[in-house]
Amino acid sequence: MLPEKDVVRLQHMLEWAQEALGYARGRTRPDLDADRMLAIVLVHCLETVGEAAAQVSEPTRSALPDIPRRTLTGMRNRLIHVYHDINLDMVWKAVTRSLPPLARSLERALRLETP
Secondary structure: OOOHHHHHHHHHHHHHHHHHHHHHOOOOHHHHHHOHHHHHHHHHHHHHHHHHHHOOOHHHHHHOOOOOHHHHHHHHHHHHHOHHHOOHHHHHHHHHHHHHHHHHHHHHHHHHHOO
8 A cells, every 4th residue: 555645646647647638639739839738738748747756755766667657757957957958849748648657557447546
């Protein structure tokens, strides 16, 4: 059983990943260039997923090795600290390629925690 704080963080990660996927649904990579609000929202979702991942305890990280915490926190750090040079190709790739399997992994982990 995972600590309640970690369960909450995993839920946050899942919610924000789903938010990003919802905003990206039916959109294409060029939409990020044409719609600044979409780009800002997706960046914020990725930042939030990464921040929640950074708050997960070490025992939970070890128990859930299929959740790429280092990658998520690295992306968050890059987006936050190099905000003036965000690569929208990488943002789109993270949202469309990395978030779907992450969401599935989080759903599995959270299902195991629900009695």
